[in-house]
Amino acid sequence: MSDRVMSARLRNRTALVTGSTSNIGQAIAEAFAAEGAHVIVSGRNRERGAQVVEGIRASGGRADFLAADLDGSAAASEDLAERARETLGGRLDILVNNAGVYPAPGTIATDEKTFDQVYGVNVKAPFFLTAAVVPAMAQAGGGVIINLGSWIARLGVPLGALYSSTKGAMETLTRAWAAEFGPMGVRVNAVSPGVILPPAPEGAEPHPGEVMMKGTPAGRVGTPDAIAHAAVWLASDEAAFVHGTVVDVDGGRTGVAVIAA
Template sequence: MASYRTNRVTGATSNIGRAIAEAFAAEGAHVAVSGRSPERGREVVEGIRARGGLADVLVNNAGIYPGDTTAATDEKTFDEVYAVNVKAPFFLTAAVAPAMVDAGGGTIINLCSWIARLGIPVGALYSSTKGAMETLTRAWAAEFGPHGVRVNAISPGVVQTAAPGEVHPAEVMMKGTPAGRMGTPEAVADAAVYLAGDESSFVHGIVLDVDGGRTAVAVIAG
């Protein structure tokens, strides 16, 4: 496993982003946390302070999901979702990747989604942004890979944390899958640590499904 000098995780104050930030910190990274909640941000930072390492990593995780139908989506919402989910990671990568090249290399990990490849009747806007991020992953791998910056993506499945003793409504979407249950933020974080480390040094331009088999295996209703 590589050690890490700088790790920038967008949307790191909750759920998957927080788990990724904490996982990298456990590997010895200095983690730059960003998100919309200063209070949650301070809580995350307190838990991962004073750790260090040697290689640069950018995790494009921040995203917003308005679960509306196409007809119910207005232009303002369209622009906001694309600004956060596509424009922000595009220009952040444009700024960071050349610096990684100058520093001798680095890793970029994009967070995508299973619904980019398996349609559901709501969320067309969100899924289209994640399809764009899959395309950017491959394009950036071709653009930056020859210069020492590896680019890959993770496609999480249904990842939610139910309250103790309760069944989350999204649990039904994992019935009939090989895993048979929802995933955890920690499972996605483990995949991010793998894609950033030396163990994946020959891995370029992939979208790693961490979804309990939701997109790769026929779901058997039962």
């Protein structure tokens, strides 16, 4: 978080970011903290979680780590919601449903255990976590839910059926929850990332995902910070009139015709 400048768009806000011990979730947690929020970093890996928290605190931000294995059970989601509220002094303003898994066997090769695991982590866990946090948000005067979709929820790729269907579910839930919870003061939106990769070391071989971005307006893959910037905006008062929207942060991959080189 050393390259971030402390600002104040989320000052005095509290946030829980699931799956935030690495990659997109980590970038969102760091960006929220840089904007003044007290952030709960959550995930299964305690060592990585501690490192993220240490980095945020070293840059002047506020963060705590809570270990959680969001397997899809209502109990696991409800337990994390309760521990997060306690750690944050009783109030949770922002929830980012980021945690997810990506086994990508072909449909014919997908067994029932894998199917249930992917839907458990990617859909059931955020479903019950959202259900656990919304009542207190509404009682406190409002809150923000941000879901993570994916560009392959709307643009099919080989071997992506199982994962992309879970992200399609999250994008649909975004619209449904906006209708359900908006009148209660809880805004619900989503970010749909394109091909996102951490910055590669100088001289590294091209990543296979880079081919997916050839011919797009951006012409390259994105970095986790691109998603974090969008999440900060959706969480802030600047997006107060934004409800039920999926913000595509994908370099134009889904919205613009790709011209083969």
